[in-house]
Amino acid sequence: MMKIKIAHLYYDLLNLYGEQGNVLALQDAFKKQGVDIAVDLLTVGDKMDFDKYDLLYMGSGTKNNLLIALEDFKKHTVTFKKAIKNNKYFISTGNSHEIFGKFIEVDNEKYKALGIFNYYTKQNQIRIVGDSIMEFKDLEPIIGFQNRSSVMQNNKNHLFNVINGYADNYKSSYEGYLENNFIGTYLIGPLLIRNPHLTDYIVKDILENKNITYKLIDNTFEYKAYDEYFKNFYNQ
Amino acid sequence: MINILIIINKLITLLCKIFSKLFNKNGTVLPGSIVLKLNPDILTKIKYPKYVIGITGSSGKGSTTNYVAHILKSAGLKVVWNNSGSNVLNGATTLILNNTNFLTRRLKADALLLELDESYIRHIFKSNNLTHLVVTNITRDQPSRNGNPDIILNKIKYSIDYNTHLIINADDSTVNKLSLNHQGKLTSFGIAKNKYSLNKPISNNIDSAYCPICSAKLIYGYYHYGHLGGYKCKSCDYKRNIDYEASKIDLDKKTMIINKNKISLNKNIFFDAYNILAAYTLCKEIGIKDEDLLKALNINKIISKRMKSLKLGDRDVIMIESKNENNLSYNQSLTYINQTKETKTIILGFDNVSRRYKHNDLSWLYDIDFNILDTENIDRIFCIGRFRFDVAARLINSGINPELLILVEDINNIITLLKENSTGTIFTMVCFDMTDILTKLFIKEEEEGDNDEN
Numbered sequence: 001m002m003k004i005k006i007a008h009l010y011y012d013l014l015n016l017y018g019e020q021g022n023v024l025a026l027q028d029a030f031k032k033q034g035v036d037i038a039v040d041l042l043t044v045g046d047k048m049d050f051d052k053y054d055l056l057y058m059g060s061g062t063k064n065n066l067l068i069a070l071e072d073f074k075k076h077t078v079t080f081k082k083a084i085k086n087n088k089y090f091i092s093t094g095n096s097h098e099i100f101g102k103f104i105e106v107d108n109e110k111y112k113a114l115g116i117f118n119y120y121t122k123q124n125q126i127r128i129v130g131d132s133i134m135e136f137k138d139l140e141p142i143i144g145f146q147n148r149s150s151v152m153q154n155n156k157n158h159l160f161n162v163i164n165g166y167a168d169n170y171k172s173s174y175e176g177y178l179e180n181n182f183i184g185t186y187l188i189g190p191l192l193i194r195n196p197h198l199t200d201y202i203v204k205d206i207l208e209n210k211n212i213t214y215k216l217i218d219n220t221f222e223y224k225a226y227d228e229y230f231k232n233f234y235n236q
Numbered sequence: 237m238i239n240i241l242i243i244i245n246k247l248i249t250l251l252c253k254i255f256s257k258l259f260n261k262n263g264t265v266l267p268g269s270i271v272l273k274l275n276p277d278i279l280t281k282i283k284y285p286k287y288v289i290g291i292t293g294s295s296g297k298g299s300t301t302n303y304v305a306h307i308l309k310s311a312g313l314k315v316v317w318n319n320s321g322s323n324v325l326n327g328a329t330t331l332i333l334n335n336t337n338f339l340t341r342r343l344k345a346d347a348l349l350l351e352l353d354e355s356y357i358r359h360i361f362k363s364n365n366l367t368h369l370v371v372t373n374i375t376r377d378q379p380s381r382n383g384n385p386d387i388i389l390n391k392i393k394y395s396i397d398y399n400t401h402l403i404i405n406a407d408d409s410t411v412n413k414l415s416l417n418h419q420g421k422l423t424s425f426g427i428a429k430n431k432y433s434l435n436k437p438i439s440n441n442i443d444s445a446y447c448p449i450c451s452a453k454l455i456y457g458y459y460h461y462g463h464l465g466g467y468k469c470k471s472c473d474y475k476r477n478i479d480y481e482a483s484k485i486d487l488d489k490k491t492m493i494i495n496k497n498k499i500s501l502n503k504n505i506f507f508d509a510y511n512i513l514a515a516y517t518l519c520k521e522i523g524i525k526d527e528d529l530l531k532a533l534n535i536n537k538i539i540s541k542r543m544k545s546l547k548l549g550d551r552d553v554i555m556i557e558s559k560n561e562n563n564l565s566y567n568q569s570l571t572y573i574n575q576t577k578e579t580k581t582i583i584l585g586f587d588n589v590s591r592r593y594k595h596n597d598l599s600w601l602y603d604i605d606f607n608i609l610d611t612e613n614i615d616r617i618f619c620i621g622r623f624r625f626d627v628a629a630r631l632i633n634s635g636i637n638p639e640l641l642i643l644v645e646d647i648n649n650i651i652t653l654l655k656e657n658s659t660g661t662i663f664t665m666v667c668f669d670m671t672d673i674l675t676k677l678f679i680k681e682e683e684e685g686d687n688d689e690n
Contacts, residue, residue: 024602233596
């Protein structure tokens with residue numbers, strides 16, 4: 001049987017807002033397709049052989065935890081670039097995509113980041129907190145929540161059109177970074193649980209690339225919760 | 237002017253008391269809010285008593301405050317405390333001014349004891365009058381309002397200085413970071429490894445898992461709840477140092493040992509041990525005699541208020557209030573439910589994430605260890621409220637059998653659904669709003685049942 005492998009990177013540092021839910025969502029979605037799935041929990045000091053995995057995931061962290069992960073990730077920069085070039089799925093929620101930019105400015109200090117992407121992030125005067133509705137490709141809208149202290153500048157590879165909520169910064173109408181299959185967004189928490197259609201989009205793509213037929217299963221509680229959210233909060 | 241403001245505060249409180257009876261509203265906030273508008277610095281002009289004690293943290297601060305008040309009063313001290321639970325600026329101002337002599341500006345008590353919201357400590361005590369501050373724990377708690385645990389920690393850190401004697405729960409690796417920089421006196425408490433301890437955490441969402449000094453991963457010998465447990469750094473000498481340690485916890489007998497003294501637990505809940513231990517540590521540090529402490533905790537015990545108990549026919553209904561956006565609160569409820577061995581039915585869910593704001597952040601649902609409920613003696617789990625599908629999805633993702641779930645579209649039908657589809661003791665583990673709604677429905681059913689019998 002075909003086996004799908006996922007790595008949850010820095011699971012014990014960057015998992016601040018219930019983001020293990022995203023890994024659970026992927027596990028569940030692949031299982032429903034009848035595919036075997038394995039998840040590796042990787043962290044500081046671990047060997048990170050990105051080729052071994054079909055998808056890599058990273059969630060939010062406190063400032064200190066993000067900086068610990070940044071320091072450790074330095075040794076994976078080359079293989080990371082290669083993985084992104086080869087269309088590896090890499091999903092980064094919350095502030096974790098900040099480490100791939102030019103620099104992170106926080107608490108009046110400027111930390112050199114990995115410099116893989118051209119954006120950089122700076123601490124905002126007030127925290128940015130609130131519900132978000134995003135547009136992504138031709139999918140149904142993406143719902144989510146943001147709770148961050150920074151704004152992103154110099155981002156040319158937009159992920160989402162912002163329908164409602166906060167963008168990269170106050171002048172932008174876009175949020176997040178997309179390059180090949182690298183998806184980096186400030187949305188926090190169980191994004192892939194709350195947006196089962198996004199999860200299915202990713203799962204379908206991964207399976208079809210392996211010549212496995214995908215079948216839509218949309219009678220789940222996740223889909224009902226998604227509809228209920230719009231019913232209760234968006235059309236008011 | 238200050239004297240007049242104190243009088244104004246007292247007069248408005250009196251009016252509020254009269255009107256609160258008419259409109260059934262809590263009148264502890266308005267007087268303080270008006271007086272603060274007239275003079276934002278009024279609390280810096282008060283002559284405070286010898287002991288000004290704050291109790292803060294993500295969970296357990298209300299119960300710990302209750303225990304401290306009980307012990308101090310039993311020992312003969314006059315205590316002014318916020319037993320109404322108003323732990324933010326306006327409520328605290330009302331309380332302080334109402335107990336202050338308007339001529340001498342002296343607060344008329346031996347001790348001022350306040351349960352404090354972490355974010356408001358520096359607003360209430362602008363010139364840091366706290367002689368003692370107890371920190372019960374710091375966990376993920378209302379992230380929309382508080383941000384993350386490190387932000388909460390910093391709020392506490394920058395609210396006090398060397399004049400404050402810190403009393404910290406050193407089992408909490410986040411709280412223990414306070415010991416690194418505090419220039420004043422510091423005393424710690426913690427619970428030793430015991431029969432309830434876990435060898436590994438239930439899930440991976442552990443805060444402060446890395447050393448705050450050298451960034452190496454901390455080594456845990458055991459866990460009590462979440463990131464609370466026994467730890468040390470493998471690379472440097474950072475570790476959990478304990479001054480007051482509780483051991484031999486026995487929830488069946490409701491006892492524990494602190495410094496060779498046998499102490500009664502008020503409830504058969506593990507976390508009650510933390511609350512009593514925190515109170516014990518603080519009271520010992522301010523010089524309360526063993527004799528008075530033991531009398532207050534073992535003989536003249538206080539009545540617990542958190543859990544309400546009702547009936548549905550011959551079935552017990554136990555209501556455990558669980559705070560949304562606070563995984564520790566839910567995990568405590570889950571652990572308690574799991575401790576009971578009988579067949580049980582559980583009610584979970586919410587209409588709104590928060591009473592304070594309209595944000596729909598659901599991240600916290602995935603920080604709760606719902607897999608604790610994956611046991612054989614669960615008969616049914618009822619998911620209620622506008623977020624019932626989100627709750628159901630979360631439960632299934634935690635390994636709960638989907639066949640156990642009943643989704644309740646109309647809350648008014650829950651009594652019928654419970655009677656027709658479930659057995660065993662009913663545990664509700666919902667937030668305050670939902671507890672109120674359910675309480676009314678259970679009471680209505682009980683009254684109608686009584687009328688039928690008559």
